[in-house]
Amino acid sequence: MTKAVKPVAREARHYIRIKEQILADIAEGKLQPGDRVSSESELVAAFGVSRMTANRALRELMFEGILKRSAGIGTFVSPKHLDVDLLQIRNIADEILERGHKHKAAVVKAGLMKADANVADALELTLGAGVMHSLIVHLENDQPIQVEERYVNPLVAPDYLSTDFSSMTPNEYLTKVAPITAFEHVVQAVKPDPAIRKYLGLKNDHPCLRVFRRTWSGEAVVTCALLYYPGAQYRLEARSTKGPSKPVAILGEKL
Amino acid sequence: MTKAVKPVAREARHYIRIKEQILADIAEGKLQPGDRVSSESELVAAFGVSRMTANRALRELMFEGILKRSAGIGTFVSPKHLDVDLLQIRNIADEILERGHKHKAAVVKAGLMKADANVADALELTLGAGVMHSLIVHLENDQPIQVEERYVNPLVAPDYLSTDFSSMTPNEYLTKVAPITAFEHVVQAVKPDPAIRKYLGLKNDHPCLRVFRRTWSGEAVVTCALLYYPGAQYRLEARSTKGPSKPVAILGEKL
DNA sequence: GCGACTAGCCTGTATATACAGGGCGGAGAA
DNA sequence: TTCTCCGCCCTGTATATACAGGCTAGTCGC
Structure with a gap:
């Protein structure tokens, strides 16, 4: 039996919250270029979301050139340019x-x-x-x-x-x-x-x-x-x- | 009981196949600027993929400026790129x-x-x-x-x-x-x-x-x-x- | 001591499902 | 005839799950 899935109001948009948090950490200097960013599973724990949601946040930040990801290694802040x-x-x-x-x-x-x-x-x-x-x-x-x-x-x-x-x-x-x-x-x-x-x-x-x-x-x-x-x-x-x-x-x- | 999920070899990358198909249709003129593109559920039927996969293909093409989407209406080829x-x-x-x-x-x-x-x-x-x-x-x-x-x-x-x-x-x-x-x-x-x-x-x-x-x-x-x-x-x-x-x-x- | 194997973490991709909410057209009420 | 409401289609978001495969560190056998 599949466990009950709790739907989330559209306004929540967890993946945006995660992106904003990471962008804020970069802006405040808590994350420097080259630093390792929380892995998907760490974000799952920290934000109480599913891995797909964390994945989406990180993937979009990668597309935007903010992060660099490689399978098996992790996710990192792109060198600043x-x-x-x-x-x-x-x-x-x-x-x-x-x-x-x-x-x-x-x-x-x-x-x-x-x-x-x-x-x-x-x-x-x-x-x-x-x-x-x-x-x-x-x-x-x-x-x-x-x-x-x-x-x-x-x-x-x-x-x-x-x-x-x-x-x-x-x-x-x-x-x-x-x-x-x-x-x-x-x-x-x-x-x-x-x-x-x-x-x-x-x-x-x-x-x-x-x-x-x-x-x-x-x-x-x-x-x-x-x-x-x-x-x-x-x-x-x-x-x-x-x-x-x-x-x-x-x-x-x-x- | 959840139905058995058929895993797909990574090489397949269905969402890329869908993107390529749409890009090809645009290149060949089969899809003109302003035209309506297949909806997610139509792509599900056509490609035999899940809606999330079709969603990803369309979403990425939207980010790339190729498509324009609006909830309740549909997905369309961007006016000009x-x-x-x-x-x-x-x-x-x-x-x-x-x-x-x-x-x-x-x-x-x-x-x-x-x-x-x-x-x-x-x-x-x-x-x-x-x-x-x-x-x-x-x-x-x-x-x-x-x-x-x-x-x-x-x-x-x-x-x-x-x-x-x-x-x-x-x-x-x-x-x-x-x-x-x-x-x-x-x-x-x-x-x-x-x-x-x-x-x-x-x-x-x-x-x-x-x-x-x-x-x-x-x-x-x-x-x-x-x-x-x-x-x-x-x-x-x-x-x-x-x-x-x-x-x-x-x-x-x-x- | 060195190399092969493996366990474990990480991302990549895919699926089935569920609910939220916009937009539109048709059925039925006024 | 006109207006309103409902059902249907569409996208948006979120979840739980599963397997593929890159990479590393540590263990075990030689």
């Missing part, structure tokens, strides 16, 4: 919040300017046309992680400069005003110039990832931006649809 | 030839080795399994432009090492032996170690673009490679389908 999806445009504030961290944006500059040849070309405007420009440093837990230099097409988003960038990122505002229908990413490794280095708090010889992004809404270029990331920590990922099941350590990094 | 071509894998020799330049490949190392933890993980083999390894420097007009360190799954391409890499790049050979069905790119800016620096002929503080690439053929990982590019010259591009008409100068060299 910040991922950006090359094939997708995401809001940096959301990414930071998802990691359980605090996002802040420091506006260094914001104003109007005349398009020089490069900018005019990139935004498909005429030379000397009025263009909006902003330079913003994004902070994760008060650590700088991205410098965003942006040029905006005033024909598409005329109210860009009156946005409060501390409560809404440029990206967020612009996608609301003009939904993205196409984009382009060009990635380079560069030696950052002194100003960028200062904003990111980098040493002289620290390599730096630079992403040049343009986004379209219909036929019009909405905006283009230069995004600078501190190199070593930052990873850009691109996967094809049928992609791999789980993230893997890059060869050359320690497991 | 960007096509795979965004970051294609190209043969470096072809790229060089297209520029009207001369390609040469210098084989630094080529041999068998035992998979360490990282390599085993990346190729989805067991620790200590035999793996083929090669280190090749690609030259454009006798200037080094890429260092390619590659690990190859011997189960997929056992004759890899007997290839003449000066007449056929590893990439070319491998795509011939096992057509690529999926890939993953992870891009970082790094300070190259002395050996890589030497091969690329770089100065000490020169930044460097490192691409970690894995390619699949069906369920098997064919190969993974670390590709090093001298940063400033090299651009990695990703475009969405509707992409821009023509390449544009990166706003760049000045702030």
